[in-house]
Amino acid sequence: MKVKEIMKRDVTSVKPEDNAMETLTLLFKMQISGLPVIDGQGKLVGMFTEKDILRSILPSYIEKVGRFVYEENPKSIKNKFKELENLKVSQLMRKEIITVFEDAAVCEVARIMLTQKVRRIPVLNKENKVVGIVAREDIIKSYAKEAEWKIE
Amino acid sequence: MENRITLKFVFLFSLLILIGFLSQRMGIQTQQIIALTIFSASVFATLLFWEFRVAIAFLGVATLLVTKTVDLENLMKFASLEVILFLVGMMVLVGLLKESGLFAWIITIILRIKNLTAKKFVFMISVMSALLACCVDEVTSIIFMAAAILEICDYFEVDPTPYIIISILTTNIGSAGTVLGNPIGILIASKSGLTFEDFILKAFPLMWICLLLTIILVMFWYHKGLKKLDEKIRDSQANEFLIRLISIPPEKQLMLGLGIFGLTLLFIALHHRLEILFRLETNTLLLSLPLISAGGVMVWKRKRARSYIEKDVDWWTLLFFLLLFAKAGTLKYTGLTEVLAKNMVSLVGSNPKILTGTLLWTSAIGSSILDNVVLVAAFIPIVQSFGDLGFALQPLWWALLFGGCLGGNITLVGSTANIVALGILEKERNIKMNFFRWFWVGLTVGVITTGVVWLALAFLPFYK
Secondary structure, three states, X not given: OEHHHOOEOOOOOEOOOOXXXXXXXXXXXXXXXXXXXXXXXXXXXXXXEHHHHHHHHOOOOOOOOOOOOEOOOOHHHHHHHXXXXXXXXXXXXXXXXXXXXXXXXXXXXXXXXXXXXXXEEEEEOOOOEEEEEEEHHHHHHHHXXXXXXXXX | OHHHHHHHHHHHHHHHHHHHHHHHHOOOOHHHHHHHHHHHHHHHHHHHOHHHHHHHHHHHHHHHHHOOOOOHHHHHHHOOHHHHHHHHHHHHHHHHHHHHOHHHHHHHHXXXXXXXXXXXXXXXXXXXHHHHHHHOOHHHHHHHXXXXXXXXXXXXXXXXXXXXXXXXXXXXXXXXXXXXXXXXXXXXXHHHOOOHHHHHHHHHHHHHHHHHHHHHHHHHHOHHHHHHHHHHHHHOOOOHHHHHHEOOOOOHHHHHHHHHXXXXXXXXXXXXXXXXXXXXXOOHHHHHHHHHHHHHHHHHOOOOXXXXXXXXXXXXXXXXXXXXXXXXXXXXXXXXXXXXXXHXXXXXXXXXXXXXXXXXXXXXXXXXXXXXXXXXXXXHHHHHHHHHOOOOOHHHHHHHHHHHHHHHHOOOOOOHHHHHHHHHHHHHHOOOOOHHHHHHHHHHHHHHHHHHHHHHHHHOHHHO
16 A cells, blocks of 8 residues: 555645744644645745754753753743744754655555654655655554454 | 865865875884874864764774784774773763752752852852762763753843853863763873872862862952842842752652762772772773673663663764774874874973973863863873883873863863853853853963963972
8 A cells, every 4th residue: 555545635834934933823723743844946844843842942951961850940941932933933843854755655654653753754746745744643544444443 | 065075075185195295204104104194084073074073983993904004903902992881881870860860959959059149159060060070971060060050040030151151161170180070081090000099189189279269260250240140149039949940859769879879989989999909900990890880770770771871871972982092092003102202302301390291281272172082092102102211100191181171171162061061051042152252261261270280290299
């Protein structure tokens, strides 16, 4: 089975120059954790996810200090959250993006998701344009269908 | 981007060809030229190609072997696996300490100072930076100090820059205090036969003198900022919020981690006496104790053992060190360091005081630009060659240690601690350090502390 058979073709995306806070609001509204970032030429340039937001508002050293418990949230978090209003998506997005081509096998995409720890992967055509997006959910649903299991 | 890298590589190769050409004109033998050129490539790689340095080290070592500049057996000996294993053991222990929250617990001690004043604050962060750097490595210690300083300065709404600078300066000074503070400490101990006790008796007090002098100097240098902090402290009455901000209850795991680390430090401190007692070779226990503790930790935390080795050990840096030591050893193997040592003696004369001074200042100035491990690795075989010429080596080892650590204060890229802490400052507060804002205070502290060490090494018979 190819990924193009199970991917979602209706891709919501944001532009690199979009406002970070507005994009975050969009994520909340859509109840998803990330969106692809596509520039004016239709080229995929990054992924904007809740993880990037967390990384930008938490102290940058938090991953290096081991157990460093803040009982009260540090003041910097409040300031950095407000700062999102002045930031563009391009300043926060992850630029190393994992993508697959539409002819990739579903199993291969599932393997990439597991090994690279990503939830959703943009799908490209031969011209490197985004033609869809595939999430873990789509893959599991396709397996369920194959097993003739009806998910309520 | 690609063009810039190509340009840098062209520059590097031209420089290496120039070094080769000049050394040939000076009458140096072919194998010595190869060893020198390949070692120089590593030095320039740390300056120009940080991301390629391990690749350049791989290629360099392979070239040394293929050109028969050194044989496999000696290359393995020079790689100083004992130093690498010591650092691996310490990194695993530090991993355990991080995970059990030791550092956050230490930071709460600063936050709980009663009747906080700006001067007390500066004294506390300076002494803690220095002592933390003495017990663990300087990079781990500076991350925690920088984190604490940023939180405290945020709370009082003052510019954190002077306090970050103070903490970096004192971290670099503190890293000379014991064998554990800096990779060059264990490197020198392993090559010189100096023991932990020697470091405690000779380097530690000298480190304290440098530290106290620096504290006085920075209090004077930043007196305006301190006055402002004093006002802010008075306005906010008490530091209740700070006490609540970071809090780690001393749990069982923390106490155990602390116990293991404390015991390791105690045995490391006694290693020389134990080695005499058990008739072991000098420094056998110094190098094996971190392995014993790390081994114990990995039995205790067997599920985490792989993660300690894979995540807490900085293999990238260690592999670079291993190959660097191999290349530095080859300099001596080819007889080049002997030539250099003789030239140095003929240049500065055979007065040991002048030689010590030259080595101290050269290594201080050198490590203000270069990674101090690269510099010390290059100087160790030269110092060993001075021994063959009949010089007393102890003052030279101390000169190398203090030069390598104190020189890191002179410029903002002088040591890894500087780069890490200023990186945090930039990321967290958007404050980009200006070269000269650092340089003047760094140079003053660097010159005064190196000057004090110079006087001590030259005039105190204790250091002979």
